Amino acid sequence: MKLIVAIIQPHRLDAVRERLTGVDIAGLTVTEVRGYGRQKGHTEIYRGAEYQIAFRPKLKLEVAVPDARVDDALQAITEGSRTGKIGDGKIFVLDLEQALRVRTGETGDIAL
Amino acid sequence: MIDSGDTAWVISATALVLLMTLPALALFYGGLVQAKNILSVLAQCFAVACLASVLWFLCGYSLAFSGTGAWIGDLQAALLGNVTRAGPHPGLKIPESVFVMFQMTFAIITPALIIGAYVERIKFCAVLLISALWLLIVYVPVAHWVWGGGWLAQRGVMDYAGGIVVHVTAGISALVIAIMLGARHEFPHGIRPPHSPWMVMVGASLLWVGWFGFNAGSALSAGGDAGMAMLVTHLSAATATLVWMAIEWIKFGKPSLVGAVTGTIAGLACITPASGYVGPGAAVLLGALAGGVCFLGVLLVKRIMQVDDALDVLGVHGVGGALGSLLLPFLTLLGGGVVLARPLADQFAVQGTGVVVVAIWSAIATFAITKLTALTIGLRVDAETETVGLDFAAHGETGYHVNR
């Protein structure tokens, strides 16, 4: 099993969700986060003064999938979140040791 | 003779002017600071309002409006002992109680305006001491000079609702305190932007509405003067907003909300001294000038002088109030204006004298007050408190769960 952690633009969430459900991947956790990438934030202007905004609002998605579904999930998330502009986000894939469905006690791929 | 119409309007106007401080100015300023200082700004506005009220009762009103001295009033009306149920204020058709209360709301907002200069780094006790001394040493005498029959009134200065008494005094004093207090640690490059632009807009909108009480209430009667004052106030605010937006749009590529509503306040401050004296065309002209000149005023203080007048009290209020006070004799010549009591050049000279002398007095007295405060209780919080934010460090509360 793999845990896919994706940092995306907040306004792409619905598109990502649609793609994921489209390829039958069910289960997703979303957190509001802040971060920066290569451009190290951006600037805003208020009353003529420039302010450095170090962190941009992003969403962090966590999706646990069986090994066989990783490529589908990555493709779905990428298609859903890409606008082609800077700041589109990043996806990290981590090994996942165990998963357990609380209600039934099922573990492993079947619990996902 | 008390007139019920006049009385009803001035009572309503009084409520509107209090609304300008609580909560309008508090929200306008509160939205502009960082999230970790929101409550401190609200607390400062609230406390200053209450403090000014009690001082007004003790001796402020009396020293400003009782007696015929050129420089200061007397103590005949101290503790408001003169306020009876029946009597009208001399020369007006409203009860003395209503006049006292209406003027009190002006005495509340003027020291509160200065808060914008020192937010995010001042000690709360310094706010209280400075505001109390400032009310008695700057506001009260100047109100007497201009509105209480003092030397500027005798020379015929025109300041309908406080371009000089409110905005020049507050603006200049803000600059002096900002210089003496020093900039916030991260100024100018590391400061976080306004934490809540929508709150700034709500505050500005309430200020706009409240300003109808400020300017049209200054007619102290319900009639044509009040009506015209309201009309010109609105037009100046609207025009200044559009001009400020246009400037930002051209200069920075986008018209910001914070900029637009800052333009509104500039337009309101600028029309204040002229509001009872000019007509609609003049108001649009003055609003347009306010948008442009106050924009430059903000840049001048922050960028060129590098003074951390944090929320631009001088640039917006001081510059706006002075501009309106100086231009108003000329603007009376346009349609709907009043007839000047003296030749144009003489009136302009009186206006200039008023603005300059009041500015100088405000600067000197504020310097002394701030120096005294620095030497006794101290002005600034320590560096750690400033980093943590005044909400928790000074008031033990937090406005938001995560302070950004």
Ligand SMILES: Nc1ncnc2c1ncn2[C@@H]1O[C@H](COP(=O)(O)OP(=O)(O)OP(=O)(O)O)[C@@H](O)[C@H]1O
């Ligand atoms: N190396 C990283 N480690 C942890 N989080 C990261 C890393 N790189 C990016 N992020 C997160 O992803 C978000 C989006 O990154 P972003 O898309 O701007 O990456 P980038 O490398 O700057 O690419 P681009 O040039 O396309 O903008 C960041 O705001 C941050 O939250």
Ligand SMILES: [Mg+2]
């Ligand atoms: Mg980037």
